[in-house]
Amino acid sequence: MNRVAAVDCGTNSIRLLIAEAGPDGGLLELDRRTEIVRLGQGVDATGEFHPDALARTFAATDAYAALIRDAGVPSSRIRFVATSASRDARNRDAFFSGVHDRLGVTPEVISGDTEAQLSFVGALSRVRPGAEPVLVVDIGGGSTELIVGSAAGAVASAVSLDIGSVRLTERFLSAHPPAPEAVAEAAAHVDAQLDTSGIDFAAVGTWIGVAGTATTLAGVHLGLEQYDRARVHGSVITLPALHALFTRLVGATVEEIRALPSMHPGRADVVTAGTLIAVRIAERLRVEGWLVSESDILDGTALDLLRTAGPTGPH
Structure with a gap:
């Protein structure tokens, strides 16, 4: 088997x-x-x-x-x-x-680096970008991975930054809604990380988002009453829509965010911080929108397992 x-x-x-x-x-x-x-x-x-x-x-x-x-x-x-x-x-x-x-x-x-490679392979396993180079972004709880590569799956560069939705919330955005000064401080912290990441954001042809922040935002953007992976996968959040989502979230209480259709209750208190990271990345891009993929590091890890293991176990 x-x-x-x-x-x-x-x-x-x-x-x-x-x-x-x-x-x-x-x-x-x-x-x-x-x-x-x-x-x-x-x-x-x-x-x-x-x-x-x-x-x-x-x-x-x-x-x-x-x-x-x-x-x-x-x-x-x-x-x-x-x-x-x-x-x-x-x-x-x-x-x-x-x-x-x-x-x-x-x-x-x-x-x-390994996390970035697995995320990139996983993201491209089920979506086809329209232009190169491709930027895959995985906004996690503790870190954010930025991976640039080709549509064929070859990684050109990758970086893991110590900014994530949980880490940013605990440091700057624990109040809901946060004070404007706290939002500005958090944004400056994210900007400092992005500015020294070595990623050529202006050259990116396709921006793909994977994992919880991207998929959660896609569900809210689509107005889904219940989360639907099939509808989220391959959906696109335009950059104006992404900014509008952030404006909506940053002015809301956790209870108001949790009440949004398709919002996972466990993400309600950290999704604003994750969205802030996405918005600061979007500011540096020249693409029209954020392509959301339901395939990610899990898919990359499973594919790697299938390649390296025989019918009954590893070689």
Whole structure:
């Protein structure tokens, strides 16, 4: 059985993809789940995982372990990638051992470069950009990945910046709505990171957004009563519409944001910060809109697993 399971654990969410090889060489998705666990709660300030955050993450991992077992995926064909929060936490050994006890695999704390590569491959696995170069942006909870490459999937440059929706919220935007001075301070912090990123934003031909901030904003932009992955995937948020979304969010309370149709309640308090990052990137681009992809690092990780593992396990 050529079946794999990929788990992506970031600062805000933990996500699962169970898939097998499709007839066209791509992925045949069998199950995909997302849980908001906020593993990065307080990590920026304390440097450690909070016990409550670990408990939430382990509970989600228990549920994923049952799904993976039911799908018949052996531990040799599971890959658990952990990103920004896990790179920063001093007590990450407790996280590693807790996941290993539940899944039989140790989390792989991937570098920003590896995260960027997997995100780029995943994003391009199901969308076709219209112009090159392509910029894929993954706005996570603790970091933001910017990857530039070709439509064929070759990465030319990539950078991981220490700006993310949770990190920015905890530092600058914890009040809802935030004061204008706090928004200006947060924007200046994001601008400083983008200005030194080395990315030639003006040359970008297609801008693709992956992961929670982009897909959440697409659902709100489309006015979906309930989140619909099929409608979100491949949708485009024009730059004026993106600015309008930010204006709407930055003036709202968490309760008002949570009440928006298709808004995941676990993202309501951090989506404004994620949108600010997107807006500051948009200011530097000459494209007409933001192409949103539901395929991302999970898909890239699953594809990599299928390429490197044989029918019963790794070579």
